[in-house]
Amino acid sequence: MPRTIYLYNTASRNKEQFEPVHDPVGMYCCGPTVYNFAHIGNLRTYIFEDVLKRVLLSAGYKVKHVINITDVGHLTSDADTGEDKMEKGAQREGKTVWDIAEFFTSRFSQNLKDLNIIQPDIWPKATDHISQMIDLVKELEKKGYTYRTSDGIYFDTSRFDSYCKFARLNPESLRAGERVEMGEKRSATDFALWKFSPTDKKRQMEWQSPWGVGFPGWHIECSAMAQKYLSLPIDIHCGGSDHIRVHHTNEIAQSEAATGKQFVRYWLHGEFLVLDKGKMAKSDGNFITLDSIKEAQIPQLAYRLFCFTAHYRTPLTFSWEGLQASAHSLQNLRSMVPDVDNCRQIDNGVIEKLLHPFYMAVYDDLNMPRAVAALWDLLRDRAIDPVVKRACVSCADEILGLDLLLEQRKFSEELIGSDGVKIKLISESRLSDTDKINIVEKIRIRKAARESRDFTTADRIRDELGGLGITIKDLPDGTTECTIPASVPG
Ligand SMILES: [Zn+2]
Structure with a gap:
């Protein structure tokens, strides 16, 4: 009998006792758009999802975990305008879209390893699932949820009654916002399911479809891949809190409209990592990896x-x-x-x-x-x-997942200067050359000060190093032994 777990469900805005319908528990996590490095704010979400998965495993559940790779169709604006982030990234790097997708996917996978995040069971790529996306759009078209504009096939949100429910959107304020970026859309919340390739330039990634050559919308990708690998209703769907209002609201609308079934039972969302200046965002170039x-x-x-x-x-x-x-x-x-x-x-x-x-x-x-x-x-x-x-x-x-039983590895190095000064450095992690030079220089000055009986300077240097967590011991043979913690500030 698995143990009892309580999870906060965004759908109900309540903490609920977790009762999955599937064994193994189905868990879908929105994955990266592989046009750039993940920043540590993105990685915070994957750490939270990894803890969730480990908690489920420890409580006695088996888990089937899917993280998708978005390698096409994520536009720079949520309003279905702007450039494809992947095509833009390829231009920035002077490479093909396929090359940058492969490069940043492998960097992302390495990030997960470095953070002890258990790799998902399935890593579907959007570009491998174009036919599933087309089928889903066809189903929506058959049921009357779509319309065509000059640039694509759109989902008609007015046909889906509970559209505003999940994100607690206010239909009045949405209408007030309709003046912005409407294009040919009938309503501001309508979103692209399939976009046509532009006529003035050639895209690197495009496919044939019943509606014309083009590429899928970002939201339909997640719905199609989630449904291919997990049965509905999916037990758990996760993502960053920025996905609630548009991406997940749209995933629910198109999935439930197409299948007539509940899409997801428990929605979990991780909050942002913020900088003093505000949210960490790739668009401002303001990000740490x-x-x-x-x-x-x-x-x-x-x-x-x-x-x-x-x-x-x-x-x-x-x-x-x-x-x-x-x-x-x-x-x-x-x-x-x-x-x-x-x-x-x-x-x-x-x-x-x-x-x-x-x-x-x-x-x-x-x-x-x-x-x-x-x-x-x-x-x-x-x-x-x-x-x-x-x-x-x-x-x-x-x-x-912190490797708490890891033995503390110590790096030790003995240095003898041409002037005969002997220094032994013991550090918890490998030191950079700059750190090493700085520390050795300080020890030399201290030694010289002691020899000329300038104890004020000698003590000041010892205190300075002490402030960095570095301890100094004068050994009987004249060696200065210096112990440096794992994270010495430079
Ligand atoms: Zn998604």
């Missing part, structure tokens, strides 16, 4: 822990200081795990009981801040047998 974190010599998994500092349904403000703090926390968590051989058979009941507060938190709509706090309490509890404690951490880490 996982590679930027690696370049800053911060372990990428520190970002996963950073995401656990806020509930997935609340916005999280990113700062490098906050990320550094999470890097230290990660290091501390790992160092507090008892280093003992886990050979003894431990009673599951004992682990369950000790992890009760942890499980209560994760099964309560994935409350990760509370779950991490429960783990700290467990690690600090001296009354727990070290072998049992290690086994508990191992179970908790199946959900956390």
